[in-house]
Amino acid sequence: xxxxxxxxxxxxxxxxxxxxxxxxxxxxxxxxxxxxxxxxxxxxxxxxxxxxxxxxxxxxxxxxxxxxxxxxxxxxxxxxxxxxxxxxxxxxxxxxxxxxxxxxxxxxxxxxxxxxxxxxxxxxxxxxxxxxxxxxxxxxxxxxxxxxxxxxxx
Amino acid sequence: xxxxxxxxxxxxxxxxxxxxxxxxxxxxxxxxxxxxxxxxxxxxxxxxxxxxxxxxxxxxxxxxxxxxxxxxxxxxxxxxxxxxxxxxxxxxxxxxxxxxxxxxxxxxxxxxxxxxxxxxxxxxxxxxxxxxxxxxxxxxxxxxxxxxxxxxxxxxxxxxxxxxxxxxxxxxxxxxxxxxxxxxxxxxxxxxxxxxxxxxxxxxxxxxxxxxxxxxxxxxxxxxxxxxxxxxxxxxxxxxxxxxxxxxxxxxxxxxxxxxxxxxxxxxxxxxxxxxxxxxxxxxxxxxxxxxxxxxxxxxxxxxxxxxxxxxxxxxxxxxxxxxxxxxxxxxxxxxxxxxxxxxxxxxxxxxxxxxxxxxxxxxxxxxxxxxxxxxxxxxxxxxxxxxxxxxxxxxxxxxxxxxxxxxxxxxxxxxxxxxxxxxxxxxxxxxxxxxxxxxxxxxxxxxxxxxxxxxxxxxxxxxxxxxxxxxxxxxxxxxxxxxxxxxxxxxxxxxxxxxxxxxxxxxxxxxxxxxxxxxxxxxxxx
Numbered sequence: 204x205x206x207x208x209x210x211x212x213x214x215x216x217x218x219x220x221x222x223x224x225x226x227x228x229x230x231x232x233x234x235x236x237x238x239x240x241x242x243x244x245x246x247x248x249x250x251x252x253x254x255x256x257x258x259x260x261x262x263x264x265x266x267x268x269x270x271x272x273x274x275x276x277x278x279x280x281x282x283x284x285x286x287x288x289x290x291x292x293x294x295x296x297x298x299x300x301x302x303x304x305x306x307x308x309x310x311x312x313x314x315x316x317x318x319x320x321x322x323x324x325x326x327x328x329x330x331x332x333x334x335x336x337x338x339x340x341x342x343x344x345x346x347x348x349x350x351x352x353x354x355x356x357x
Numbered sequence: 358x359x360x361x362x363x364x365x366x367x368x369x370x371x372x373x374x375x376x377x378x379x380x381x382x383x384x385x386x387x388x389x390x391x392x393x394x395x396x397x398x399x400x401x402x403x404x405x406x407x408x409x410x411x412x413x414x415x416x417x418x419x420x421x422x423x424x425x426x427x428x429x430x431x432x433x434x435x436x437x438x439x440x441x442x443x444x445x446x447x448x449x450x451x452x453x454x455x456x457x458x459x460x461x462x463x464x465x466x467x468x469x470x471x472x473x474x475x476x477x478x479x480x481x482x483x484x485x486x487x488x489x490x491x492x493x494x495x496x497x498x499x500x501x502x503x504x505x506x507x508x509x510x511x512x513x514x515x516x517x518x519x520x521x522x523x524x525x526x527x528x529x530x531x532x533x534x535x536x537x538x539x540x541x542x543x544x545x546x547x548x549x550x551x552x553x554x555x556x557x558x559x560x561x562x563x564x565x566x567x568x569x570x571x572x573x574x575x576x577x578x579x580x581x582x583x584x585x586x587x588x589x590x591x592x593x594x595x596x597x598x599x600x601x602x603x604x605x606x607x608x609x610x611x612x613x614x615x616x617x618x619x620x621x622x623x624x625x626x627x628x629x630x631x632x633x634x635x636x637x638x639x640x641x642x643x644x645x646x647x648x649x650x651x652x653x654x655x656x657x658x659x660x661x662x663x664x665x666x667x668x669x670x671x672x673x674x675x676x677x678x679x680x681x682x683x684x685x686x687x688x689x690x691x692x693x694x695x696x697x698x699x700x701x702x703x704x705x706x707x708x709x710x711x712x713x714x715x716x717x718x719x720x721x722x723x724x725x726x727x728x729x730x731x732x733x734x735x736x737x738x739x740x741x742x743x744x745x746x747x748x749x750x751x752x753x754x755x756x757x758x759x760x761x762x763x764x765x766x767x768x769x770x771x772x773x774x775x776x777x778x779x780x781x782x783x784x785x786x787x788x789x790x791x792x793x794x795x796x797x798x799x800x801x802x803x804x805x806x807x808x809x810x811x812x813x814x815x816x817x818x819x820x821x822x823x824x825x826x827x828x829x830x831x832x833x834x835x836x837x838x839x840x841x842x843x844x845x846x847x848x849x850x851x852x853x854x855x856x857x858x859x860x861x862x863x864x865x866x867x868x869x870x871x872x873x874x875x876x877x878x879x880x881x882x883x884x
Contacts, residue, residue, distance in 0.1 A: 219650035220633050224592065260652040260809070261633030263592050279554035280753060280799040281711055281785055317636055317807060318554035319593055322711045322783075323372045323409030332595055334375045337410070 205242040214247060223258055232268035233312075262316070269312040270305040272350060274298075276328035279318040286339070287326035291315070293340040297347050310354060311347075362397040363440065365389070368414040368479065369402040370564045371596055376412040377428065384432040385415075392436060401488075404565020406479030407470075408451065409709065409717040416479065417445075424449040470735075471697055473705050474681045475721045478565030483600050486607040489568040495613055497687040498575050502621045506687075511580040515683065517691030519703040524548060524639075524676030525751070525780045527702070527769035530683075537581045537663045538671040545578045545586040546667060546674045550644055552591065552636040553752030554803060555783035558707040559677035561719050563590070563597035566681070567604035571627060573680035575618065576687055578625040581673050586627045589644050592634055601629055636807035640855050641674040643809070654811045655855035678707055678782075698724030702768035706782060710736040713743060713788040725771070729763040732786055743788035747871065751780025753800045754860035756867040757793065778863060793872045794879055798826040800864050808857060815858025818849040822861055829879045839869060839876055 207225045211218050226239050235258060244251040258264045265273075276282075276291055291302075298306050298313055305312040321327045324336025335346060367373075367382040385400045408414050411425040415435070422445050424435065431449060438444045481488040489495075501511060516531025537543060547570065551559040563570065574586045590598050605627050608614040616624045635653045637643045642656035645667050666672020682704060686694050695703045702724040708731060711717050715737035722731065728748060732738065739745055747759045750767075756777035758765060765775050772779050787796070805819035825842045828834040846862040853859045869876065 216650035217648065220647070221631060224631060224633065257650065257652050261635050263634035278799075279803055280749070280796055281555040281783075283799045284712055284785070284787070284791065284796060316593075316634070317803060318552060318556070320551060320557045320560050320591065321371050321375075322555050322557060322709070323717050324375065325711070329593070334371055336372065336375055 204246070205239050208242060208246045211246070216247060216249065219243070219247065219254070219257060220261070223261075223264055227264060231271075233273050234265040234267060234269050236268075265312075268305070268309075270309050271354070272310060272330050273312045273314060274328060274330050275314045275316040275319070277317070277319045277326065278315040281318070281322040282326040285325045289340060290326050290328075290338045290343060293343045294347075297344055310351065363399070364418040365398060365400045365440075366403040366406075366416040366418065366479075366482075367400065368404070368406050368408075368416070369596075370405045370561065371594075372405075372409060373413050374596070378413045380429050381413045381415065381427055381432060384429045385436070388432050388436040389440070392441065394436075394440065398440065401482040402484060403481060404478045404483050405561040405719050407475075407719050409711070409719060411451070420445075423451050425451045470721050471705055471723055472721050473685050473694075473697070474562060474569075474678055474707055475565070475719070476685075477569065478561065478719075481566065483565055483567055484603055486568065486604070486611060489566070493688070494568040494684075495572055497684040498572055498613070499619065500688060501576065501579065502619055502623060508580045508582060511576060511687060514687055514691050515580070518682075518686045518694035519691070519701075520679065520682055520686060520694065521702060521769060522676060523678035523682070523706070523782075525754075525778060527779065530675065530679055533663065533675075534577065534580050534673060536661075537673055540671050542668075542670045543581055543583040544667045544670060544672040545574060545581060545583040546641075546644065546648070546662075546672055547574055547586065547588040547677060547680055548639065548641065548644055548674055549588050549590040549594075549597070549677050550632050550639045551594075551677075551781065552639045552807075553754065553781035553783055554800075555711050555749070555752050555785045556709060556781035558709050558719060558782045560591075560594050560597050561709075562677050562681055562707070563594070564600050567601045568608070569681050569684060570601075570677060571604055571608050571614065573683035574627055575614070575623075575625050576683045577673065577675060577680060579623060581671075583673070584624050584626070586625065587630050587648055587667070588627060589630045589632060589638070589648060592632045598629060598631060605629070635809070636803075637809045637855070637857050640857065643855070644674065645672065652809070654809055655857075657854075699766070699768050699770075701770050706767065706779065708767075708782045708784050710784050710786065712749075712785040713739050713791070714784075714786040715740045722767075724768040725766045727764050727766055728758060728784075731767065731784060732763070736784075736786060739786060739788050741788075743790065745786070746789045746791055747787045747793065749785040749787065749796070749864070750783070751778045751863075752783040753803050754778070754856070754863055755780050755783065756863050757871055758867070759871040761871075776863070776867065793868050793875050794826070794829050797864060797868050798823070798830055801826050801861060804857065804861050812854035812858065814849055814852045815854065818845055818853070818858060819861065821845050822865070829876050832879050834876060834879060836877070839873070843869065 240254050244254045326338045327336040369378050389395050389398050413427045415424045415427050477492050512534050520530045521527040578586050614626050630648050638647045638653040640655045643653040647653040662672040698704045705721050707721045720735045747757045801822045805823045808815045808819045810816045846865045849858045850862040
């Protein structure tokens with residue numbers, strides 16, 4: 204049984220989103236595996252199809268292994284207005300992957316997101332739980348290089 | 358604890374954190390300790406003070422001097438010059454708009470905004486219950502309990518104030534509460550699923566003054582007879598969720614939430630529910646479905662949530678800003694509230710000014726303030742000396758207002774005349790360099806992505822709209838495509854199940870009305 208479920212001894216369907224958030228956060232690949240979803244289904248006494256159907260409605264959940272770091276760049280109008288399209292292209296070039304893909308070293312997954320609510324520093328993105336704003340193509344190179352360096356060091 | 362002679366407030370919110378606010382906070386604490394000032398100076402956190410996108414903001418009290426763009430390297434200068442010698446560091450000082458009196462430049466929070474909702478944001482430490490209480494938190498709850506004001510009395514006062522829902526539609530709050538069906542079990546839900554692109558006012562309220570929201574929820578719960586409340590917060594709002602959790606725990610520990618609040622017969626508790634990335638969940642019935650652990654599909658209305666809501670029980674869903682207005686209304690009276698704003702829209706409105714504005718920011722102004730004053734008086738006009746082209750009011754589901762509409766009064770009724778919506782308080786300022794066609798394509802792409810797929814009208818309609826706009830962007834769109842664009846959007850307005858599909862007509866119609874030539878110019882330029 205998934206460790207996370209022990210925190211929810213008498214869970215009902217209403218706890219589903221919280222449980223899925225917790226499982227995804229604790230998974231080293233930041234996703235909801237079939238195995239984990241099956242555990243959730245039996246724990247809540249729900250059909251697996253029902254669980255998958257609900258989870259797939261929400262864009263924060265992923266169903267295939269993601270890289271160590273998940274990049275979510277905002278593609279909403281306020282960020283577009285201030286250059287998000289150029290910044291996204293730079294990310295695609297620097298990482299060498301398309302949106303939705305993971306780099307071959309499994310370090311980064313590139314995703315787009317609707318408004319992150321930090322439009323004051325548009326264009327913006329989140330890498331895992333950290334927000335980055337006032338992005339430019341140069342900043343993108345710096346940020347990615349820094350994370351790569353930190354990762355090699357650790 | 359000896360009261361500190363002076364306070365150094367560091368703005369800690371999502372924007373400033375990524376500019377290094379924590380590091381600056383630590384540098385201040387270290388520098389103050391090193392200078393032996395830690396007995397008379399206190400370093401504390403606060404919420405957004407009203408400046409957006411200018412890096413780390415620091416306010417020094419009691420002077421109220423505000424610094425922006427502060428880095429770790431500036432800290433020792435501020436400590437030695439300002440805190441020790443009383444000489445403010447001019448190069449970092451900012452004047453919070455509007456600053457008509459040049460003499461007062463830099464005096465900080467003398468901005469002349471009538472702040473009701475944001476009164477304590479950027480002034481108190483949101484992690485500290487004592488500070489909230491010192492500026493009046495929970496006095497309204499105390500008043501209701503000690504003076505024996507009945508639930509009907511609370512609803513009356515809110516009705517008298519004329520408060521209208523700040524989530525967008527502007528429905529009278531007192532009326533909504535009084536329509537709640539009778540029943541043993543009822544719920545109060547606070548909608549903090551702020552997903553409208555370009556909006557972050559609810560996040561800044563949650564981060565800046567969480568106890569204000571809790572108090573508003575207690576009062577609303579008491580008024581409608583609910584003992585359980587839920588705050589549904591966007592999953593992306595990590596800091597807001599943390600601050601709210603801390604505040605709820607503090608309130609529980611101090612008899613302000615839970616059984617027998619302040620020793621009275623009143624019981625009310627709040628639970629946080631975290632969203633998972635779905636714009637449509639901002640619609641109240643979709644939000645209820647999501648709390649129930651289902652796909653966020655909007656429900657058919659009627660019945661409205663006031664009759665059949667969460668767990669099929671009567672439920673009131675109110676926006677963060679609406680609930681943040683309740684405590685001051687109960688404390689000061691509905692007539693006091695009516696002294697702000699217009700006759701049909703009393704009170705204030707919180708806006709975020711973004712895009713090409715010279716001073717992007719969070720402001721609170723009276724209902725009925727003109728768009729011109731908001732953009733030029735508070736937003737400082739446009740950056741880099743550019744010309745104004747239009748403003749997108751209310752987010753993706755909002756309207757484009759061009760120069761001819763700058764004097765429109767910003768309230769629910771005047772904007773309706775202008776077929777715009779007050780919506781989420783998002784004001785996206787657009788300079789002359791903006792391509793309205795490209796921006797509209799982005800908006801329609803957003804709708805297509807966020808359409809929940811439940812009804813065919815919206816599911817296929819949003820995709821059709823994107824296809825048509827792509828023709829314009831590719832330079833192959835003509836008059837007939839403009840007609841088609843409007844026809845599809847009108848059909849969606851009339852036949853979609855929920856406000857998501859009913860909304861694209863608003864940006865489309867307003868963009869085509871003001872900038873028709875721009876759509877057609879795409880054609881002539883490239884062919």
